[in-house]
Amino acid sequence: MTTETHSSTEHGMSNAGYVKIALILAAITALEVATYYVDFGPLFMPALMIMMVVKFVVVVSYFMHLKFDNKLFTWVFYAGLFLAIGVYAAALATFHFFS
Amino acid sequence: MWFTLAEHAVVTTEEHDTEHGDHHTSTGLSNNKLGMWLFLGSECLLFGGLISTYMLYRGRVGEGPRPSQIFDIPFTSVSSFVLLMSSLTMVLAVSAAHKGDDRNTNLWITITALLGATFVGGQVYEFTAFYNEGLGFSTSLFSSSFYVLTGFHGVHVTVGIIMLMSIVGIMKRSKTPGSKAETVEMIGLYWHFVDVVWIIIFTLIYLVPA
Amino acid sequence: MAIIERPPSTEVATPATPSSSLGALKRPVSTTGWKSWVFTVDHKKLGIMYSATALFFFIVGGLEAVLIRLQLAAPNGKVLNADLYNQMFTMHATTMVFLFVMPMAAGLANYFIPLQIGARDVAFPRINAFGFWAFLFGGIFINLSWFMGGAADGGWFMYAPNSGPVFSPSHGIDFWALGLQITGIASLTGAVNLITTVLNMRAPGMKLMRMPIFTWMQLVVQFLLLFAVPVITVALFLLSFQRNFGATFFDVAAGADPLLWQHLFWIFGHPEVYILILPSFGVISEVLPVFSRKPLFGYPFVVFSGAAIGFVGWGVWAHHMFASGLGPVSVAVFSVATMAIAVPTGVKVVNWTMTLWGGKLEFTAAMKFAIGLIVLFTIGGLSGVTHSVAPSDTQQTDTYYIVAHFHYVLFGGAIFGLFSGFYYWWPKVFGKLLNEKLGTWNFWLMVIGMNMTFGPMHILGLQGQPRRMYVWTEQRAGEGFFNLGFWNTFASIGSLILTVGVLLFLINIVITARNGKIAPLDPWNARSLEWMTSNPPKEHNFDSIPTVSHLDEFFHRKYQEDANGQMVQVKTAEQVLKELEDNADAHIHMPSPSYWPIVIALGLPVIAFGMIYSIPIALVGGVIVLFGTYGWAIEPSTAPDDDFDPPTTTKDVVHVG
Numbered sequence: 001m002t003t004e005t006h007s008s009t010e011h012g013m014s015n016a017g018y019v020k021i022a023l024i025l026a027a028i029t030a031l032e033v034a035t036y037y038v039d040f041g042p043l044f045m046p047a048l049m050i051m052m053v054v055k056f057v058v059v060v061s062y063f064m065h066l067k068f069d070n071k072l073f074t075w076v077f078y079a080g081l082f083l084a085i086g087v088y089a090a091a092l093a094t095f096h097f098f099s
Numbered sequence: 100m101w102f103t104l105a106e107h108a109v110v111t112t113e114e115h116d117t118e119h120g121d122h123h124t125s126t127g128l129s130n131n132k133l134g135m136w137l138f139l140g141s142e143c144l145l146f147g148g149l150i151s152t153y154m155l156y157r158g159r160v161g162e163g164p165r166p167s168q169i170f171d172i173p174f175t176s177v178s179s180f181v182l183l184m185s186s187l188t189m190v191l192a193v194s195a196a197h198k199g200d201d202r203n204t205n206l207w208i209t210i211t212a213l214l215g216a217t218f219v220g221g222q223v224y225e226f227t228a229f230y231n232e233g234l235g236f237s238t239s240l241f242s243s244s245f246y247v248l249t250g251f252h253g254v255h256v257t258v259g260i261i262m263l264m265s266i267v268g269i270m271k272r273s274k275t276p277g278s279k280a281e282t283v284e285m286i287g288l289y290w291h292f293v294d295v296v297w298i299i300i301f302t303l304i305y306l307v308p309a
Numbered sequence: 310m311a312i313i314e315r316p317p318s319t320e321v322a323t324p325a326t327p328s329s330s331l332g333a334l335k336r337p338v339s340t341t342g343w344k345s346w347v348f349t350v351d352h353k354k355l356g357i358m359y360s361a362t363a364l365f366f367f368i369v370g371g372l373e374a375v376l377i378r379l380q381l382a383a384p385n386g387k388v389l390n391a392d393l394y395n396q397m398f399t400m401h402a403t404t405m406v407f408l409f410v411m412p413m414a415a416g417l418a419n420y421f422i423p424l425q426i427g428a429r430d431v432a433f434p435r436i437n438a439f440g441f442w443a444f445l446f447g448g449i450f451i452n453l454s455w456f457m458g459g460a461a462d463g464g465w466f467m468y469a470p471n472s473g474p475v476f477s478p479s480h481g482i483d484f485w486a487l488g489l490q491i492t493g494i495a496s497l498t499g500a501v502n503l504i505t506t507v508l509n510m511r512a513p514g515m516k517l518m519r520m521p522i523f524t525w526m527q528l529v530v531q532f533l534l535l536f537a538v539p540v541i542t543v544a545l546f547l548l549s550f551q552r553n554f555g556a557t558f559f560d561v562a563a564g565a566d567p568l569l570w571q572h573l574f575w576i577f578g579h580p581e582v583y584i585l586i587l588p589s590f591g592v593i594s595e596v597l598p599v600f601s602r603k604p605l606f607g608y609p610f611v612v613f614s615g616a617a618i619g620f621v622g623w624g625v626w627a628h629h630m631f632a633s634g635l636g637p638v639s640v641a642v643f644s645v646a647t648m649a650i651a652v653p654t655g656v657k658v659v660n661w662t663m664t665l666w667g668g669k670l671e672f673t674a675a676m677k678f679a680i681g682l683i684v685l686f687t688i689g690g691l692s693g694v695t696h697s698v699a700p701s702d703t704q705q706t707d708t709y710y711i712v713a714h715f716h717y718v719l720f721g722g723a724i725f726g727l728f729s730g731f732y733y734w735w736p737k738v739f740g741k742l743l744n745e746k747l748g749t750w751n752f753w754l755m756v757i758g759m760n761m762t763f764g765p766m767h768i769l770g771l772q773g774q775p776r777r778m779y780v781w782t783e784q785r786a787g788e789g790f791f792n793l794g795f796w797n798t799f800a801s802i803g804s805l806i807l808t809v810g811v812l813l814f815l816i817n818i819v820i821t822a823r824n825g826k827i828a829p830l831d832p833w834n835a836r837s838l839e840w841m842t843s844n845p846p847k848e849h850n851f852d853s854i855p856t857v858s859h860l861d862e863f864f865h866r867k868y869q870e871d872a873n874g875q876m877v878q879v880k881t882a883e884q885v886l887k888e889l890e891d892n893a894d895a896h897i898h899m900p901s902p903s904y905w906p907i908v909i910a911l912g913l914p915v916i917a918f919g920m921i922y923s924i925p926i927a928l929v930g931g932v933i934v935l936f937g938t939y940g941w942a943i944e945p946s947t948a949p950d951d952d953f954d955p956p957t958t959t960k961d962v963v964h965v966g
Contacts, residue, residue: 015194022187029183032306033176045307052302056295063190064291070128072508073136080140083536084147087623091572092151094627094639124509130432133509137501141535148543148573152558159564237555240565244558247550265942 013062021062028055135285139292146296149251150303153244157309161239166309169234171225178221179301182256185214186294193287199277205267208283211290212263215256222253245304252300255293262286336948337902348902350434351848355441356420357738362445363413368815369452370404373397375808378762382801384783384794394779395462396481400452402465403485406585407492408448410723414588415444415499417730418527420738422503424839425521427512427857429850432505433498434900435941440495440502442910447491450914454484461485464777466574466629467548469559469567474552480921483552486545487917493538493545494913500534503527512838514857518612521837521861522605525612526591529619530584536623537580544573553920568633575626583622585719586686587615589726590657593679596729597661599835600676601668604861607660614653614660621650631699632706640699647697651690658687673833674748678729681756685721689714692767710770716763728755728814735821736828740844744825747817754810761803765796772796831882836861841885852893901948909937 013021032051040047061067066074092098124130157166192207226246234242266286270279337348346354377397380386389397419437423430431437454460459479463472467485470476507528511520520528548570550556557563559570598605605611627635627643635643661683670676692714696702705711728751735743772793774781786794831840841863842850859865866885868876912933919927 015191018187018190018194022184025183025186026180029176029180032302033172036172036306048302048306052298055298059186059291059295059298063186064288069132070126072126072128073133076133076136076140077143080143080536083623084143087540087576087626088147088151090624091576092154094572094635095155095566095568097154125511125515126508128509130505130509133505134433134501137504137535141497141500141539144536145539145542148540152543152547152569152573155566155569156558161564237557240557240563243550243556247546247556265939269942 018063021058025055025058129281131281131285132288135288139288142292142296146248146251146299149244149248150299153248153304156240156244157304159240161241163238163242164229164232164234166241166245166304169229169232170305171228172305174221174225175301175305178218178225179297181214181221182218182294182297185211185218186291188214189287189290193280193284196277196280196283199280201270201273201276204283205270208263208267212260212267215260215263215290219253219256219260222249241309248300248304252293252296255296259286259290259293262289336944337904339902345902347907348438348904350430350438350900350902350906352419352423352431352434352437353738353846353848355437356416356418358441359412359416359419359444361416362441362448363409363416366404366408366448367413367811370401370409371808371811373401373404375804377401378801378804380779381781381797383798384781384786386780389779391779392459392462395464395777396455396460398777399461399464399467399485400455403451403461403489405719406465406581407489408451410585410719410727411492411496412444412448413727414527414530414585415440415496417523417588417592417727417734418503418530419499421734421839422506422524422527423510424842424846424850425524425837426507426510426515427838427851427855428506428510429854429897430900431502432510433502435903435906435946436498436502438903439906439910440499442907443495443498443913444492446910446914447488447495450491450917451485451488454479454481457484466578467570468574469565469570470561472548472552472570473560483549483921484917486549486552487920488914490542490545491913491917493542496534497538500531500538503531504535507531512854512857515862516857518609519857519860519862521591522594522608522611522615523588523591523837526587526594526615529615530587533580533584533587533619533622537577537584540573541577544570544577547573549920568630568635571630571633572626575629576623578629579626580619580622582715582718583618585723586726587618589682589723589729590615592726592730592733593661593682594657595835595837596675596679596733597664598861599733599833600671600673600679601665602671602834603664603668604836604864605660606663606666607656608860610656611660614656617653618650621646621653625650628697628699628702631702644697644699648694651694651697654690658683673732674743674745674752675729675732675833677749677752678725678732681752682722682725682729685725685756685759686718689717689719689721692717705770707776708770709766709774709776712776713763713766713770716759716766720759720763725755728752731814733833734839736832736844737839737842738845739821739825740828741821741825742828742832743817743821747813747820751810751813751817754806754813756810758803758805758807758810762800762807763803765800765803769793769796769800829882830886831863834867836864838863840882841866841889843886849897849899852890854894855889898947900946903941903944905937905941905944908940909934912937 028051032048035044035048060077066077089098126133160166188207188211192204192211195201195203195207226249234245236246237243263286266279266282269282273279337344339345339348346358349355376389377394380388380394380397419431422428452460457480459481461467461477461481461484462479463477463482467482472482507520507524511517517525547556547558551558551560557565559565559567561567594605594611624646625643627639628647631640631644665680692710696705696711696714732743732748735741768791772787774793774797781793781797783794786792828844830842830844833840838855838857839846841855855862863882863885866888867878867880867882869879871877912930915930915933916927917930919925919930
């Protein structure tokens with residue numbers, strides 16, 4: 001059994017779809033910037049963090065095609081990402097950064 | 100587990116490298132694409148280290164300006180938006196490349212490069228302004244960490260711009276439309292990654308007060 | 310890039326008079342002479358170059374060690390003053406870790422991974438070549454410091470504030486930091502290359518769980534490199550910016566935290582030690598079964614424990630920092646994690662032992678070194694377990710007890726494993742068998758020398774001798790006959806015996822080259838695919854790519870079950886190889902040599918030199934790199950058809966090198 005590489009025209013979105021995603025990203029960015037001007041109170045940090053993560057995941061999943069591609073790519077990339085978050089958060093924790 | 104996915108593939112060595120970059124590998128995945136994703140995984144560790152250094156030192160301003168005094172959020176918001184839009188144009192370029200439409204590929208790539216150059220120009224302007232306001236490279240730990248982090252990011256963007264302009268040039272010499280689709284896609288992956296790093300930097304460094 | 314086939318011809322055609330790729334430069338084409346080495350992209354040649362260079366640096370690092378031991382052989386040593394002593398132990402460690410063990414493992418990986426998985430080369434041959442040259446130039450660059458005002462002197466772990474310009478004003482550390490960046494690029498590109506190769510270029514039927522353990526362990530190592538090298542990259546940049554551009558990242562007076570360096574360094578540094586040992590674990594996992602005439606016991610356990618070591622290894626780095634003031638919570642967490650990591654290694658030791666158990670053992674030199682690893686690494690691992698107990702580590706840390714631990718695991722572990730690999734694989738690479746009698750002397754002198762040198766260091770450490778102490782005196786040596794002084798002298802004598810042992814290996818190489826026994830194809834009756842080749846393997850490795858249906862595929866081609874369920878030999882190695890040759894692929898297309906890897910690699914030390922002395926020089930280096938990159942990007946990975954002279958029907962198959 002041979003396995004051919006996919007050409008990306010087999011999956012992925014139309015140009016209109018990409019524009020829609022870009023508009024969503026722009027809207028989220030606007031909301032992020034709004035936190036600078038509007039007082040979100042205790043929601044400030046969680047809202048900002050969530051928006052950052054959502055933008056990150058959207059760009060990676062759709063623009064970088066990760067959602068439609070082989071899971072191996074997802075594994076190697078997110079392995080690096082979570083490893084980075086893990087070790088660096090632990091190091092910062094020893095500096096009492098989170099307390 | 101991912102390696103069971105790899106188990107399903109079996110390779111034959113008889114087919115040609117086609118011009119679309121299809122070739123037969125044990126996983127069915129392109130070498131170049133796998134290589135690029137591996138590289139991007141490692142880049143997470145690079146930028147993570149620089150971001151962590153900044154987070155540790157952002158409050159150590161010495162005699163120099165503090166973040167809240169020096170950052171110009173409206174300006175940086177605009178340049179962040181520019182970079183974000185360059186991701187859109189990049190993905191449109193990749194889309195055109197996969198359709199074999201060299202003319203539109205080059206068009207969208209060029210726009211992407213221009214947007215990227217605008218971003219870098221904005222960074223240069225921003226850094227010059229900061230410098231004039233008293234934030235030199237070695238002014239404080241905050242300043243050094245800030246410039247190293249954003250500087251590394253800016254260098255990555257610049258390398259991306261060079262790659263974008265180069266592929267335009269290479270495509271112009273190529274006789275087969277769409278033959279560089281995979282390369283365009285790989286440069287696209289790199290470009291989007293540089294964009295998501297900025298998504299993190301913009302939020303953590305600029306929008307979260309120290 | 311896949312190895313592709315092109316339209317009909319019946320031989321491996323040589324590019325005879327290729328046209329240029331840019332209109333100005335002809336593509337390199339020699340198949341003999343120095344050019345065939347300098348511009349090669351062949352993984353086997355690169356593997357030999359990596360290993361030969363690494364061996365050279367082993368000698369350099371060894372001489373540095375001998376000087377240290379001579380200085381400490383007697384009280385009031387006059388061999389090295391304090392300043393030179395600092396440089397010596399810094400460079401000894403740097404050389405051994407970065408310029409010997411890592412590239413030697415890379416050399417073995419480069420040579421054998423494609424063969425073991427049934428491929429014809431790696432995924433990115435030119436990047437492979439670039440990696441070697443970057444390593445070579447980086448290693449030379451680091452050592453240039455000896456001639457440019459003094460070598461790095463802050464210890465291989467380079468803690469602040471000793472690493473800063475105040476306490477280390479010479480350029481030694483700058484050469485060190487930038488040189489390691491260059492070798493780091495080699496490691497990182499090598500990692501991307503080998504991971505892609507192992508995942509994507511396996512022969513048909515070569516499922517992941519049919520791969521030899523050496524390839525598996527190397528796969529784990531490449532992932533460790535992929536994620537660890539960027540961390541030290543950050544640390545080295547911060548250090549260079551502090552030393553050369555006035556930043557204050559580790560300067561306490563400016564409000565910095567020197568622990569930032571320690572964290573960054575050890576987040577890299579701990580995975581690094583697994584990078585150093587796993588290849589050797591892989592080597593002996595090949596050697597032990599062959600010389601026990603038994604398959605490896607518990608293959609899946611050996612695979613998964615290797616992956617587990619790679620994974621858990623990320624969670625223990627602060628055990629290098631127990632005495633740095635982290636606080637009890639951090640210390641406790643890292644202490645427990647460190648205890649946990651002993652488990653997967655213990656699993657391996659059990660599996661190796663069970664492989665030996667009940668086997669028909671042949672004590673060749675390779676086997677001796679492999680068994681030596683099991684014993685000596687276990688000793689080193691046990692002292693490691695004592696370190697994991699944070700309270701006892703507080704006494705041990707920064708003493709010779711630690712020096713004992715890591716030399717047992719690195720010398721007795723990593724290096725013995727590499728030597729096992731030398732003796733095992735030499736006949737395949739060079740077509741001759743290393744002398745077994747000399748090998749036995751080599752082994753025993755190394756065992757005795759090693760234990761004499763590093764065994765007493767456990768005692769020295771507990772007696773209170775700190776690390777990096779450049780001289781000792783009679784008054785400070787303590788009471789009794791078996792005091793600090795005695796054991797130091799004892800250890801120094803041991804180091805001389807060790808030196809003779811290593812020397813015997815070098816003599817063995819020379820003797821073998823001159824009149825060594827010609828090796829048969831399969832001298833050891835081995836199990837894996839790299840043995841299913843000629844001596845040495847042809848440039849294209851396999852005349853036809855084998856279809857794999859078993860773990861230890863080569864063994865199963867030679868042996869099959871008879872009516873009684875016994876494994877009997879049905880074919881010789883020569884017969885198995887002939888089958889491949891008879892089914893040879895009609896046309897084989899290999900990646901072509903290239904100038905650009907070495908050109909780009911040359912630009913890197915120029916950039917580094919400029920960063921230390923003069924920015925315009927750095928810009929020149931940058932231009933070289935840019936120019937080389939464009940040349941590379943424009944050049945096809947394999948010279949196109951019109952680069953080749955039409956082959957005549959009487960053209961001989963090319964013999965390389």
